[in-house]
Amino acid sequence: MSKKASINQLLSHPALWQAKDSSVQRHVHSTGYPSLDQQLFDGGWPQGAVSELLLANTGVGELRLLSPILAELTQQSGYVVLVNPPFIPYAPALQRTGIALNKLLVVRSNDVSSLVWAAYQSLTSRSCSAVLTWLPGHAPYKSELRKLALGAREGQCWSFVMRHQRAQQHPSAAKLRMALSATDNGQTHIQVLKQPGGWQGREVTLQLLSEQRHWTRLPVNHWPTYQPLKKHEDLLSPELTHAIPRSVDKWLKQVTPIPHAQQPSIH
Amino acid sequence: MWLCVRFALLPLESLWGHSETTPVAVGEQQRLVCCNAMAYQKGVRPGQSVATAYAVADSLQVVERREHLEQQQLKKMALQLYPFSPVLTLWQPDKLLVEIGRSLTLFHGLDPLLSRIRSAVAQHHMTACFGLGPTPKAAELFSYLSLSESYPLWNTEQQAFDNKAFLALVDLIAINLLPLPEKLIDKISATGIKTIGGLRVLSTAALNKRFGRELVLYLQQLTGEHPDVQTCFQPQIEFTQSLEFIDVIHQREALLFPMRRLLEDLIYFLRLYQKSGQLLRWKLRDSYQVASQFDVHLSDAQVDFNRFLELTRLQLDSVNLTGPIEWLELSMPRLVDADIQEQSLFSRSEPFNDELHFVSKIKARLGYSSCLWLVQKNEVIPELSCSLLSDQPSDYSKQRQSQVQSRRGSRSLNVSSSTQQKQSLQASEQNTMMLDGDLLPQQKIRPSWLLPVPQAIGRTPERLNWQGKLRLVSQPERLFHHWWKKPVSRDYYVAQHESGIFYWVFYDQLKQGWFVQGVFS
Numbered sequence: 122m123s124k125k126a127s128i129n130q131l132l133s134h135p136a137l138w139q140a141k142d143s144s145v146q147r148h149v150h151s152t153g154y155p156s157l158d159q160q161l162f163d164g165g166w167p168q169g170a171v172s173e174l175l176l177a178n179t180g181v182g183e184l185r186l187l188s189p190i191l192a193e194l195t196q197q198s199g200y201v202v203l204v205n206p207p208f209i210p211y212a213p214a215l216q217r218t219g220i221a222l223n224k225l226l227v228v229r230s231n232d233v234s235s236l237v238w239a240a241y242q243s244l245t246s247r248s249c250s251a252v253l254t255w256l257p258g259h260a261p262y263k264s265e266l267r268k269l270a271l272g273a274r275e276g277q278c279w280s281f282v283m284r285h286q287r288a289q290q291h292p293s294a295a296k297l298r299m300a301l302s303a304t305d306n307g308q309t310h311i312q313v314l315k316q317p318g319g320w321q322g323r324e325v326t327l328q329l330l331s332e333q334r335h336w337t338r339l340p341v342n343h344w345p346t347y348q349p350l351k352k353h354e355d356l357l358s359p360e361l362t363h364a365i366p367r368s369v370d371k372w373l374k375q376v377t378p379i380p381h382a383q384q385p386s387i388h
Numbered sequence: 389m390w391l392c393v394r395f396a397l398l399p400l401e402s403l404w405g406h407s408e409t410t411p412v413a414v415g416e417q418q419r420l421v422c423c424n425a426m427a428y429q430k431g432v433r434p435g436q437s438v439a440t441a442y443a444v445a446d447s448l449q450v451v452e453r454r455e456h457l458e459q460q461q462l463k464k465m466a467l468q469l470y471p472f473s474p475v476l477t478l479w480q481p482d483k484l485l486v487e488i489g490r491s492l493t494l495f496h497g498l499d500p501l502l503s504r505i506r507s508a509v510a511q512h513h514m515t516a517c518f519g520l521g522p523t524p525k526a527a528e529l530f531s532y533l534s535l536s537e538s539y540p541l542w543n544t545e546q547q548a549f550d551n552k553a554f555l556a557l558v559d560l561i562a563i564n565l566l567p568l569p570e571k572l573i574d575k576i577s578a579t580g581i582k583t584i585g586g587l588r589v590l591s592t593a594a595l596n597k598r599f600g601r602e603l604v605l606y607l608q609q610l611t612g613e614h615p616d617v618q619t620c621f622q623p624q625i626e627f628t629q630s631l632e633f634i635d636v637i638h639q640r641e642a643l644l645f646p647m648r649r650l651l652e653d654l655i656y657f658l659r660l661y662q663k664s665g666q667l668l669r670w671k672l673r674d675s676y677q678v679a680s681q682f683d684v685h686l687s688d689a690q691v692d693f694n695r696f697l698e699l700t701r702l703q704l705d706s707v708n709l710t711g712p713i714e715w716l717e718l719s720m721p722r723l724v725d726a727d728i729q730e731q732s733l734f735s736r737s738e739p740f741n742d743e744l745h746f747v748s749k750i751k752a753r754l755g756y757s758s759c760l761w762l763v764q765k766n767e768v769i770p771e772l773s774c775s776l777l778s779d780q781p782s783d784y785s786k787q788r789q790s791q792v793q794s795r796r797g798s799r800s801l802n803v804s805s806s807t808q809q810k811q812s813l814q815a816s817e818q819n820t821m822m823l824d825g826d827l828l829p830q831q832k833i834r835p836s837w838l839l840p841v842p843q844a845i846g847r848t849p850e851r852l853n854w855q856g857k858l859r860l861v862s863q864p865e866r867l868f869h870h871w872w873k874k875p876v877s878r879d880y881y882v883a884q885h886e887s888g889i890f891y892w893v894f895y896d897q898l899k900q901g902w903f904v905q906g907v908f909s
Contacts, residue, residue, distance in 0.1 A: 180889040180907035184836040199740025208837035208907060212764035212774040215836065223784040227760045227776060228750060239750045239758070246746035250739075278740070303888025307861075330890060330908055332833045336862045336882060 138318055147317065150279065153189020154327055157311065162319025166190055166297070169277040171270045173295035175286045175314070177302040179207045182309035183283055185218075185329035186301070190279065191251060192219030199250030199278070202243040204228045205236050206255055233257065237265045244272030244280055251279040259287040263294075270294040289314065307333045389489035389542070389549070391502075392519040392527035393469065393509065395462070397422050398482040399453050401514050402461035404631040404646050411445050412634065416453040423448075451634055458482070460629065461514075464653065466621050467660070468508050472501065476621040477524070483531065485524045485618065498542060522549045524618060525610045526558065532565050558610065559585025568606060572599060584610075627657050630717035636675050637713045640704060643672075647700055650718040655693045658726070664689035665720040668696060670704075674711035682707045685751050687744035687780065689726065695745055702752035744780070751778075768869040769876055770838060770905060832865060833882065835892040835906030842903035845893060854904050858883040858891065867894075882908070 131137065135147070149165035151158055158164045166172055174183050195201055201224055203210060212222055228239045236254065243249045254269060256262050266282065273280035286300055298314040307330060313323040395401065399414040399421045411427035413420045415438050423432045423441075430445035438450055458481060466476055466484055472495070475487035488501060495501035502518070509516045519531030520538040530538035541554050561584045563576050576599060581587055587595065587607060595604050608614035631646045647670070658664060668684040684699045750759045760776035761784065767773040846853035852860070862882035869876050878894040883904075885891060892906030 178885075178887050178889050180837065180891075180909040182909060184909040197740070198742050200742075200744075206837075208839055209774065209776065210762055211770070211835055211838040211906060212762050214834040215762070216764060217834065222762050222764060223781075225762050226747065227762060228754075228758060229760065230754050230758055235754050239754060242746045242749050246743070248741050248743045248746055305888060307884065307888065307890065333861075 148277075150190050150193070152186070153193075154186070156325050157186075157327060160311075160313055160323040160325050161297070162316055166279055166281075167317060168279060169274050170296035170317075171266065171273050171280045171282055171294060172297040173266075173282045173284065173293055173299070175284055175289050175298065175300040177286045177300075181301045181303045182327070182329040183301060184210075184215075186309070186311075186327070187253070187281060188215075188218040188220065192221075194250040194279070195219075195221040195224040197250065200224050200226055200243075200248055201251045202226045202228060202240070202249050202253070204240045204243070204252060204254040205230065205257070206253070233262075233265065237268055240280075241268055241272040244269065244276040244278060247276055249276065249278055251281065253281045253283065255283045256288075259285040261288070261291040263292070266294040270296075389487070389492075390521055390524045390527035391486045391488045391505070392479075392521070392524070392531040393465070393484045393486065393505070394517045394519070394528075394531040395465065395482045395484075395514055396517055397424070397515045398458050398461060400424060400451075402457040403451060403454065404633045404649075411448045413441060413448055413450050414453050415441075415450045420450070421453055449634070454632060455481070457630070457632055464629065465509070465512065465514065467623055467657070468512065469505060470621070470623055471660075472505055472508075474620070475618070477618040478621055479524075479528065483528060485527060492547075498544065522551075522554060523610060523612045524616055525606065526554070526612075528567070529558070529561055529565060529610070533561075555588075555611065559583060559588060563587075566606070568603065572603060575599060576603075625661055625663070625723065626719075627654055627723070628717065628719040629653055630671075630715060632715050633713070640709065643704065643713060643716070644697070644701060646716050647704075647718070648697060650716065651693055651696050651700070654718060654720060655691060655696070658691045658720075661723075662726045663723045664691055664726040665723050667721055668700065669719045669721060670700065671717040671719075672707075672709070672713050673715040674709065675714050676711045678710050680707065680709070685748065685756055687747040687751070689724070690743065690745065691726065695748070699748050699752045702749060706753075768867060770834075770867075771842070774838060833862075833908075835890075836909040837907040839905055839907070842894070842905040845902035845904055847902050852883065852893070852902055854891070854893075855885070857886040858893065858904075860893075861890070880905075 132139065147163050148168040149161075149163040150168060151165040152161070174186070176183055191201055196219075201220070203225065206227060210225070210227065215225070216222055226243075228236070228243070230236050230239065233256065236256075240252050240254045243252045252269075252273075256265065262284070269280055269282060282295060286302070289298075289300060293315075295315070296317045298316075300312045300314055302310050302312075304310050304326065307328075308326050309329045310326045311324065313319075313321060315321055316323075399416075400412065400423070403414070408424065408426060411424065411430055411432060413423035413427050413432055415421060418438045420432065420434050420436050420438065420441055422434050427441075427445060427448055430448070432441045432445050432448060436444070441448055441450065462478055462480075462482065462484070466478055469484060469486055470476055473486050473488050473491045475490075477485040479485055486505075488498075491501060492498060495504065506516075506518075517531050518535045519527045519529065519533065520535070520542060521527035521530050527538075537557060541549050541557065543550050563582060563584065563586075564573055566573060566584075576587070579598075584607070587603070588611075590598075592604055595607070605614060609616040629650055631650060633646070637643055637646075654668075666686050666689070668686065669681060670684070671679060671681040673679045682703055684696070684703050686696075686699070747759050757778045760778060761780055763775050763777050763781055765773050765775060843854070845858065852858040860881045861884050864879040864881055867876065867878045867880060875898065877897040879897070880892060880894045883891050883893045890908035891904050892908065893902060893904045895902050
């Protein structure tokens with residue numbers, strides 16, 4: 122092979138970024154949030170690479186952030202695997218975001234090496250379109266992330282890794298790194314720490330939980346107070362008490378009404 | 389036209405691990421039944437007593453005969469020869485009789501058919517002697533001769549046996565080859581008759597008088613004067629096969645070789661019957677007679693030798709073996725009809741496939757309950773409305789199947805109608821499982837994460853405390869249910885933690901306390 126041919130071969134490698142030719146298109150999938158897409162150089166989640174989400178806390182909005190892509194991927198062939206999720210994924214909520222449950226698998230294990238092995242198997246199987254891995258603690262996980270990155274490249278699927286924000290100081294094999302934190306007004310602040318082809322430090326704040334606008338913050342003195350009623354029998358009309366089965370009767374006596382008086386109006 | 393396949397070394401070859409380099413013989417009640425070529429060279433002969441055999445060859449290894457394994461091996465070989473002819477009979481202890489006259493056209497003549505049968509037998513490392521004859525009994529007798537004796541009897545041009553040559557060959561056969569009681573053979577020999585020809589010159593009445601009806605009937609059936617009805621071999625549709633080793637196996641890795649052979653047989657069986665299953669059951673017995681077993685779960689119904697082997701290997705690593713293994717069995721319980729997936733020849737390339745092999749791998753290594761499916765149930769109580777199952781819910785696999793069928797299009801209408809019936813049946817069985825419907829009205833918000841068990845929240849007059857301050861931000865949503873068994877009455881709220889995270893909390897009216905149950909993410 123001539124030298125020129127070998128250089129050409131090298132230049133055509135997808136992993137090689139060339140400054141002069143920034144128009145080389147990498148395969149991405151839109152995040153579903155236009156303002157976030159704008160901040161990302163490639164305009165979406167990279168395919169065949171690891172995207173790392175560093176979370177200040179579990180529940181900062183990571184699932185809402187990923188739900189548009191997951192909803193779309195589960196409508197096509199291929200499975201979505203959740204490796205070591207922190208809690209039980211709640212099926213009704215996922216279904217409402219459009220995620221098809223029959224394409225969703227949960228892998229559990231107590232051992233990190235087993236988890237990474239399982240994630241790698243899923244990534245390289247060509248049967249999974251996305252693999253979400255939650256790595257516990259804030260260890261560097263250098264070789265683990267490297268393995269996941271290799272798996273994602275081999276399987277050409279979307280790999281997401283969720284870790285604690287404190288892991289930010291460690292280097293990572295992930296192509297895209299983001300730090301997610303919650304703001305006081307219920308929004309999610311996203312900071313791009315690393316991205317292929319683009320600048321780091323881009324920031325965006327998203328309203329991921331759109332139902333919030335219907336909520337009202339209740340002042341403490343408006344919170345419901347539940348106190349057991351002293352005279353349960355008052356709730357029932359005396360001529361009906363004999364008609365109610367004992368078990369239901371017992372239950373009825375324990376239930377207190379919703380505190381109507383303190384319920385504020387909905388804005 | 390019958391072909392007799394006689395497995396001369398069946399007692400030896402039905403045992404696993406016989407080698408060609410050391411003399412091995414199989415004995416029964418202190419007498420040798422058969423031996424391998426190496427032992428034969430050293431002077432060991434079938435029929436010798438074990439003591440004599442040891443005197444002749446001191447390095448001889450004598451193994452006890454196991455007739456049940458021979459039976460199993462014979463059945464296995466019958467299964468191998470079944471594709472060549474449906475008229476097949478097992479003749480105990482070591483012969484298979486195949487009616488091949490009607491298969492000649494299909495296999496383009498006798499020679500190609502014989503060579504295919506030969507290679508099918510050789511593939512299973514069996515030594516076989518062949519005999520051709522117009523009747524089963526003749527074929528059996530000729531299997532003791534070389535095939536070159538009985539082969540020229542068949543006239544290819546006329547597609548018939550040369551009757552004169554056949555009778556001439558029969559007449560030459562020695563009396564002691566006849567499968568008749570020993571007493572009768574001795575009686576015939578005592579009269580000085582050495583061959584069948586000597587018997588056939590005598591009249592039927594004379595034979596009847598001297599040697600009984602049994603011999604007459606045998607001779608008539610041999611020459612085809614009397615019909616010889618055979619019961620055909622009917623293959624059983626179940627798979628259980630075992631191997632017993634001459635030498636015990638000490639290493640885990642070495643077990644894979646016999647496992648490979650059993651798996652090959654299983655794959656052949658499954659292909660032949662268009663069956664598949666979800667479970668491989670391996671049973672092992674060690675030299676201390678301790679039996680153990682392990683199951684390999686298959687997530688999809690793919691029949692693939694390499695996958696089966698890989699999953700078995702992964703599972704074998706975690707099996708606790710207590711001693712050297714001397715016996716191994718593979719079975720596949722609950723066979724189901726194979727899911728034949730037709731694909732168009734020029735299929736469009738799909739980015740991801742829907743195979744579940746990776747699930748089998750994960751389950752094999754990390755345990756059966758490590759890989760779970762999420763299922764939504766028709767329940768109001770949040771913790772009951774969602775569960776994780778190890779097995780793929782059948783509705784999910786049916787959904788997959790229906791997707792495949794819709795891709796197949798109209799060509800397989802009759803097939804899909806029957807599966808649709810099954811589908812509707814299953815749907816009615818599992819009416820509690822909800823897949824497409826959505827019980828919740830849109831305005832009711834639900835968290836993405838559910839805590840396995842609701843956790844109690846501390847309450848002071850000023851605030852709620854759970855790993856920090858919580859404040860309620862939404863209207864209450866009352867949930868009461870199950871009044872007929874264990875009543876539940878809760879008021880659900882969304883609460884914001886001081887870190888900004890939203891939690892799903894409730895006030896339990898029966899327990900009189902606050903709990904956190906979910907996390908909005």
